[in-house]
Each structure stands twice: as C-alpha cells, then as structure tokens.
Amino acid sequence: MSKSDPEFLSKLSRESQAAEKLFIGNIATRLGRSAISPAPEHPFRGAPEFWTSYELGREEQIARFMGNWQAAGGFTERLATMSDLPGVIARILREQNAGSMIRQNLTELEQLGLEEQLPELRHAAWDGLDAEDSLRTAEQADAGIVLADFAVAYTGSIVVTSSTDKGRSVSLLPNILIAVIPADRMHTRLGEVMSRIASVPGEQFPAGVHFISGPSRSSDIENDLTIGVHGPGVAFALIVG
Amino acid sequence: MSKPQGSNVKERAKSALKDEFLIDAVKFTTEKLKNGKKAATEEHGNWEEWRERGRLIRAHTISHLDYYLSKFIENARAQGVHVHFAPEAKDAARIAIEIAKHRGAKSVVKSKSMVSEEVHINEAFEELGIESIESDLGEYIIQLANEPPSHIIIPAIHKNRYQIADLLSKEAGETLPPETKILAGFARRKLRDKFLEADIGLTGCNFGIAETGSVVIFENEGNARMVSTVPKTQITLMGMERLIPSWDDLEVMATLLPRSATGQKLTVYMSGITGPRREHDGDGPEEMHIIIVDNGRSLQLGDPEFQELLNCIRCGACLNACPVYRHIGGHSYPGTYSGPIGAVLTPALNKNTQEWHDVANASSLCGACYEACPVKIPLHDMLVYLRNRKVERGYTASGEKMAMKGFKMLMGSHKLFRKAVKAGQIGQKLLVRDGYIRSQIGPLKGWTAYRHIPALPKRSFREQWPGLSAEIEKSIQPMSGEMELRMEEIVQARRKGGGHA
Known part of the structure; x- marks a missing residue:
C-alpha cells in the first residue's frame, strides 16, 4: 500500500479543518485579536543590511569554499574544464576501490562517458520512474555522483534539489559522494541561494532541497568526532572552471 | 550509576554530583561547545547585529x-x-x-x-x-x-x-x-x-x-x-x-x-x-x-513576561553557558528540556508553578544564559518572574514564609534590629572558632556544609559609626575652588538630562 485510502484521508481532512479553526482561533485570541491578523509588514526580513552587500570575487569564493569543505573533513579539487572531469573521477573511484556508482540522470554527467573510463565498475543513473530499483541500486552503490544546483562559499555548502532525474538517495546512500560544482554556480552568501530557491513557483518547487557541507559526522560518543554516520563518509567537491 | 535519582532538583543534583564521569563529561563537552561557539561567532563578526536580527524576526513571527x-x-x-x-x-x-x-x-x-x-x-x-x-x-x-x-x-x-x-x-x-x-x-x-x-x-x-x-x-x-x-x-x-x-x-x-x-x-x-x-x-x-x-x-502568547520563550530556536547554548547545568547535568531537571531554557519552559508549558518550583530556584540568576542566547531571550528575568508567581500563588514553603515575615519585621524597626544583632553577638560565642562559624547544626547546615560563615564582629558597623563619621569629617580636605566649580557644572548638566562630560 503506497498511499492511504481516500476515505481515511478525507476523514482526516475534515477533522483537520475543524481543528484548525479552534487552534488558530485560540492563537489569535491569546494575541488579543478577534480574527486572524492580515498580512503584516515584515521590516526585518532576511540578513542585516551590512551583510547583503558582502561579496567575494570568484577566486576568493572558490578558495573560501575549498577551505571550508576541507575543514569539515571533505576533499576538494579544482579542474579547468568539464573535459578534465572523467579522468579525475576515474582516479578517485579507483583510489577508493569503488565497485559501483550511481549518478543523477543529467546530460552533463552522462556526457562524461564514465562507463568507458571505468569499464570494471557497475554504472547506473537515477530513474524516478523505476523507483524501487533506483533505490536498491543507490543503496548498494559505493559512490554517488551529483551536479550541484548551487554552492555557497561562505559556509562551504553545495545544494542539491530533487526531481525525477535527481533522487535524494544519490547524495545520501552511497558511502562516497562526488559533487561536481561548475564555478559559475558558486555564490558568496547563503542568502543569494535562498532567494533563488524561494523564487521557484509552487508547482515547480522541488520536494527536497538539501544543503550539504561535507561528510556525515557525529560527536555523540564522548564528543569524539566520527565521520560517516548514516550519510557518506567520503565527500569530494570538484570545482570546474 | 546512570541517571540521577530523586524527587526534587536538590536530590537529583546531589545524586548527579556523585557520578564523577558525568561531571567530567558534561564539563568537558559544554566547555568545548562553548569555545566552539565563541570562535565561530568571533570569526563571523558583528554577532550582536545578527542576534538582534534573529530576535526581531522571531519576535515578529510570534506576534503574528x-x-x-x-x-x-x-x-x-x-x-x-x-x-x-x-x-x-x-x-x-x-x-x-x-x-x-x-x-x-x-x-x-x-x-x-x-x-x-x-x-x-x-x-x-x-x-x-x-x-x-x-x-x-x-x-x-x-x-x-x-x-x-x-x-x-x-x-x-x-x-x-x-x-x-x-x-x-x-x-x-x-x-x-x-x-x-x-x-x-x-x-x-x-x-x-x-x-x-x-x-x-x-x-x-x-x-x-x-x-x-x-x-x-x-x-x-x-x-x-x-x-x-x-x-x-x-x-x-x-x-x-x-x-x-x-x-x-x-x-x-x-x-x-x-x-x-x-x-x-x-x-x-x-x-x-x-x-x-x-x-x-x-x-x-x-x-x-x-x-x-x-x-x-x-x-505564553499574550503573556508579557513569557511570550519571548517561544522565540527559542533550541540551540542549547544556554545549557553550555549555565554554571548550574554544567555542574548537575541534564537529568537533574524534570521534564524534556534541561538547563536554563528547561527551567523556564517546563513550568511554562505545564502551567504548573507549584510542582516545578524547585527548578526556578536552582539558578544564581547570573544571566550567562541571556548572554549566550542567539535570539536574546531574557531567561534569568523569567526565572525571577517564576519565583514571583510561586510566591504570589502561595506555594512558598512555610519555613521560608516565616523567615520572610521575620526579616520584614526586623528590617522595619531599628530597635529590633539592634537587639537582634546584640543577641547574635552573644549567641554565636558557642560556635565561633578563629573568627568563623563552621558548625553544621540546624538551619546553618545549608550554608556551612560548603563554606564558613564569618562571625559577627564584637562591635557592629552601626555601633562603630559615630566614631567613624567623626574620623571621616576630620580627614576631608577642602576641595579646590576650580574642582568644585567643575563638579557643580556636571551636576547641573545631569539635572537637565544633558550628556556626560
């Protein structure tokens, strides 16, 4: 059963509508209003003014990003063009003893021709139309390769969003993450990416927007840092351009 | 021992304090988190402006x-x-x-x-x-x-x-x-x-x-x-x-x-x-x-003393900064949330001042929690409001009530106060050794179990005052005319609400 039956959901929906009136009504009353507040002015929206003009040049951005990613326990490489990518990725996967990989189903990644570079590996691309199989493949893959939608220099983060061709699992389930970041997708501040995300219309809005800032980690045992708990333990950021 | 036992914060804290690993671990980790925060905020810079912006956004959202x-x-x-x-x-x-x-x-x-x-x-x-x-x-x-x-x-x-x-x-x-x-x-x-x-x-x-x-x-x-x-x-x-x-x-x-x-x-x-x-x-x-x-x-909505509690973003910085939490650990607090935020949030969510009142007292009101809070919630003030409500609603222990009544009476009358000091000077003679009271009998124990009480001097300050004031009068040198004039000007300026020199 993949979805609840409509009758159950419509029962929940009726209950929800009725409960909402009381719930929100109580909040309005406590705040001293007889009806829900109209859209208020929000004069403090977003970062302080002095911050919104903070800008780094492209080279500074890349240096800052790489410093942050490394400090978080990840690895970085800088490449001149996309044509340098296949060789670098092949080298990394061999060094890491990867036997299989899954990538987002994107033209940029397909054109790398990794199948020819690494004939000994099992290759797969995410396919949302074959959900169960894609999930199983991602779970068993040693490496996941993604093309970042954005990157943020100041925090050392990449951003990936979900779609039919871009499963969330690709950047999550395999133990090795390789993120390709075209330099022109790099921004200085988080806020620059936030506004771009917020401007996507509702019907196209991705269900998953994930900021990733290095390998998975935990300090829950005696505050001793462990890398690779649940998410990828090996995280490469490859900056192109 | 894994979890401190006891029905109130004092008992649980006592039990936690016997667990050496717990004490060391909590101190070590909170110190590390605190230093991490300090380094990160200094590196980022303009932290006060960011805090204020955070407070404004949260306060605006909660009020709408x-x-x-x-x-x-x-x-x-x-x-x-x-x-x-x-x-x-x-x-x-x-x-x-x-x-x-x-x-x-x-x-x-x-x-x-x-x-x-x-x-x-x-x-x-x-x-x-x-x-x-x-x-x-x-x-x-x-x-x-x-x-x-x-x-x-x-x-x-x-x-x-x-x-x-x-x-x-x-x-x-x-x-x-x-x-x-x-x-x-x-x-x-x-x-x-x-x-x-x-x-x-x-x-x-x-x-x-x-x-x-x-x-x-x-x-x-x-x-x-x-x-x-x-x-x-x-x-x-x-x-x-x-x-x-x-x-x-x-x-x-x-x-x-x-x-x-x-x-x-x-x-x-x-x-x-x-x-x-x-x-x-x-x-x-x-x-x-x-x-x-x-x-x-x-x-908490519409409550001027506690609405800001809802601004909390659950970062835990107030726990790491709190001298009480750092000593007694999280399990000494009742309920889900510990530390300063828990001490206020638990009774506030439970609307149950009576049952949780002991936690509000487990604070020195030093304000380190407020300093640490990224959205500037005045937790130490809220602890005072909680104590205040506890008193207003009559949940004070009868011994404390009596003590407060006695204190009021004593402080309201200089005659009674003088008599009480006299009685103390005589009564303490049995307990004083080398100028300190170390005895842990009766109500003294709450203090003397951890530190000594200095003895009341033979002559109290009030008794010494006539002699002291005469000495002071004698030692005062007349002020130079120039300085007197300057001081006078400053006083005048302040009276008008003007700026400082």
Whole structure:
C-alpha cells in the first residue's frame, strides 16, 4: 500500500479543518485579536543590511569554499574544464576501490562517458520512474555522483534539489559522494541561494532541497568526532572552471 | 550509576554530583561547545547585529503567529501535505497512532525531535507493538539505555564509551570494543537496515517556512535525511511556534543556530522538505503528515513576561553557558528540556508553578544564559518572574514564609534590629572558632556544609559609626575652588538630562 485510502484521508481532512479553526482561533485570541491578523509588514526580513552587500570575487569564493569543505573533513579539487572531469573521477573511484556508482540522470554527467573510463565498475543513473530499483541500486552503490544546483562559499555548502532525474538517495546512500560544482554556480552568501530557491513557483518547487557541507559526522560518543554516520563518509567537491 | 535519582532538583543534583564521569563529561563537552561557539561567532563578526536580527524576526513571527501559521498550513496543503492539530501532547500521539494503524505500520524510524519527547511518542507506538527506533546516534544510545536526553544537542552527553560499548554489545549479540569508530560503525549498519525496513519516518522540525510550507531540518549525521527519503510515509512533529516567514529569514537562523549549538558554520545537512515526493521523483515519502503541536505553548502568547520563550530556536547554548547545568547535568531537571531554557519552559508549558518550583530556584540568576542566547531571550528575568508567581500563588514553603515575615519585621524597626544583632553577638560565642562559624547544626547546615560563615564582629558597623563619621569629617580636605566649580557644572548638566562630560 503506497498511499492511504481516500476515505481515511478525507476523514482526516475534515477533522483537520475543524481543528484548525479552534487552534488558530485560540492563537489569535491569546494575541488579543478577534480574527486572524492580515498580512503584516515584515521590516526585518532576511540578513542585516551590512551583510547583503558582502561579496567575494570568484577566486576568493572558490578558495573560501575549498577551505571550508576541507575543514569539515571533505576533499576538494579544482579542474579547468568539464573535459578534465572523467579522468579525475576515474582516479578517485579507483583510489577508493569503488565497485559501483550511481549518478543523477543529467546530460552533463552522462556526457562524461564514465562507463568507458571505468569499464570494471557497475554504472547506473537515477530513474524516478523505476523507483524501487533506483533505490536498491543507490543503496548498494559505493559512490554517488551529483551536479550541484548551487554552492555557497561562505559556509562551504553545495545544494542539491530533487526531481525525477535527481533522487535524494544519490547524495545520501552511497558511502562516497562526488559533487561536481561548475564555478559559475558558486555564490558568496547563503542568502543569494535562498532567494533563488524561494523564487521557484509552487508547482515547480522541488520536494527536497538539501544543503550539504561535507561528510556525515557525529560527536555523540564522548564528543569524539566520527565521520560517516548514516550519510557518506567520503565527500569530494570538484570545482570546474 | 546512570541517571540521577530523586524527587526534587536538590536530590537529583546531589545524586548527579556523585557520578564523577558525568561531571567530567558534561564539563568537558559544554566547555568545548562553548569555545566552539565563541570562535565561530568571533570569526563571523558583528554577532550582536545578527542576534538582534534573529530576535526581531522571531519576535515578529510570534506576534503574528496566527497569520504565519495559517500561511504555512495553506502552502503545505497546496503541496499535498496532510496537516493535523494537536492542542495537547496526547492528541499528537493519538493522531500519529491513527496514521500508523491505518498504514498497517510495523516499524517507525525517528530522527531527533524534542517535541516527540514531549509527547512520548515511542511509548505510544510500542504499546501498539510498533517498533519505534531512534536513529540519531546519541538518541539511539539513550533509547537503548531507556533514558531521556540530558542535553538538547548532545543527548548522550552523560555516557562514556565503555557504557556505550556495553549497550551496543547487547544489541549486537557480541562484545564490541569501546572504540568510537567501531561503535559508530555498528550503529550505522544496524540502523541502515532499520531505515530500509521502516514503514514510517518520523522527524522533528527546526523551522517551518510560511511562504512555501517547507519543513527545515538541521543535522550532521544524515539520519533525518534517511528518515525523510526512504520510508513511504513521513510524519513530522512541529511545535506550533517553529515558524519563520521566508527563506530569506532562514539565512539568519542558519547563521545563528549552528554557530550557537556547535560552533559550525552550517550543519553538514540542512534540508528543506516541501510536501511529499513529486509524481515521478522515485524517493522521498509518498504521503506526508505534519502534526502541529501546542501542548502549553499558546499559554505564553499574550503573556508579557513569557511570550519571548517561544522565540527559542533550541540551540542549547544556554545549557553550555549555565554554571548550574554544567555542574548537575541534564537529568537533574524534570521534564524534556534541561538547563536554563528547561527551567523556564517546563513550568511554562505545564502551567504548573507549584510542582516545578524547585527548578526556578536552582539558578544564581547570573544571566550567562541571556548572554549566550542567539535570539536574546531574557531567561534569568523569567526565572525571577517564576519565583514571583510561586510566591504570589502561595506555594512558598512555610519555613521560608516565616523567615520572610521575620526579616520584614526586623528590617522595619531599628530597635529590633539592634537587639537582634546584640543577641547574635552573644549567641554565636558557642560556635565561633578563629573568627568563623563552621558548625553544621540546624538551619546553618545549608550554608556551612560548603563554606564558613564569618562571625559577627564584637562591635557592629552601626555601633562603630559615630566614631567613624567623626574620623571621616576630620580627614576631608577642602576641595579646590576650580574642582568644585567643575563638579557643580556636571551636576547641573545631569539635572537637565544633558550628556556626560
């Protein structure tokens, strides 16, 4: 059963509508209003003014990003063009003893021709139309390769969003993450990416927007840092351009 | 000993203070987190401006919570989310169970959610025979130990690696060495299977974004991503005050929260989840439920002394800064939340001043919590308001009441005061050694158990005053005319409300 039956959901929906009136009504009353507040002015929206003009040049951005990613326990490489990518990725996967990989189903990644570079590996691309199989493949893959939608220099983060061709699992389930970041997708501040995300219309809005800032980690045992708990333990950021 | 025992904060603190590992671990980790925060905020710079912006955004959202919550609900529904309302903790558990039953769920995997601790969701599932597994490493450890979290950010702060190895070895059915890497590796493999099997993923929510109906989760391990990626059904428990208006505002929260919590620029993962998976996405939940929980939160709205409590972003910085928490640990506090925020939040949510009053007294009111708070909640003032309410409602212990009455009488009459000092000077003779009282008899014990009381001098200050004042009069040199003139000018300027020299 993949979805609840409509009758159950419509029962929940009726209950929800009725409960909402009381719930929100109580909040309005406590705040001293007889009806829900109209859209208020929000004069403090977003970062302080002095911050919104903070800008780094492209080279500074890349240096800052790489410093942050490394400090978080990840690895970085800088490449001149996309044509340098296949060789670098092949080298990394061999060094890491990867036997299989899954990538987002994107033209940029397909054109790398990794199948020819690494004939000994099992290759797969995410396919949302074959959900169960894609999930199983991602779970068993040693490496996941993604093309970042954005990157943020100041925090050392990449951003990936979900779609039919871009499963969330690709950047999550395999133990090795390789993120390709075209330099022109790099921004200085988080806020620059936030506004771009917020401007996507509702019907196209991705269900998953994930900021990733290095390998998975935990300090829950005696505050001793462990890398690779649940998410990828090996995280490469490859900056192109 | 694993968890401090006792019915009030004093007993629990005493029991915690006997546990040397707990004391060392809590001190070590809170110190590390505190230093991490200090370094991160200094590096980022302009911290006060960021704090003020954070406070303004949170205060604005809470004072228009009816509007922003309605917007959030509208936008989440438009993305296909089923929204539910839980006025009380038991309602949240009831709704979650109804969904789980309908789905025929056998197992639930959970990522960290303080609200789920409030509503005791694990117990509710387990009563029905549904397995409910914590997947955050620290939460998993304390679940195996059957204990509540003792720190908002580091739930198993009180456990050492030997205790953890014992707990995980029992789970593994073999002896695991007390090495962090191996223990974490075991948890990863074990929980990976649980993620893949689970029917329902249950998450908390750091922020709800009103403009898009998105749920935002900050984490380092990736377990919240697992919980919201693999299972077919997702249930998110959200405190009704978790909202921010926009993604732009998320930049401010993302600047304040990780730096204040662990000193990170950003947690390894920050995920914005907006509705269930799109039609051909392939992963992410097919069905998504958000349960919005009140459970005492709305009681703070419109209360001038406590409304700001709802601004809290649950970073734990006040715990790390608090000299009391650092000594007695999280389990000395009753309820889900510990430290300064817990001392105020627990009685506020429970609307139960009487039962929790002892925690409000376990504070030196030093204000370190306020200094540490990224959204400037005046927790130390709130502790005073709590004490005040306790007195107003007549929950003061009878001994304390009598003492206060006596104090009032004594201080209201100089004759009585003089007599009392005289009586003390005579009465103390039996107890004073080398100028100090060390005896621990009767009511003195509360003080003398840890320090000495200096004896009352043979002649009190009041008795010495006539001689002292005459001496002072004699020693005063007349002021030079020039200086007198200058002082006079300053006084005049101040009287007019003018600026200082």
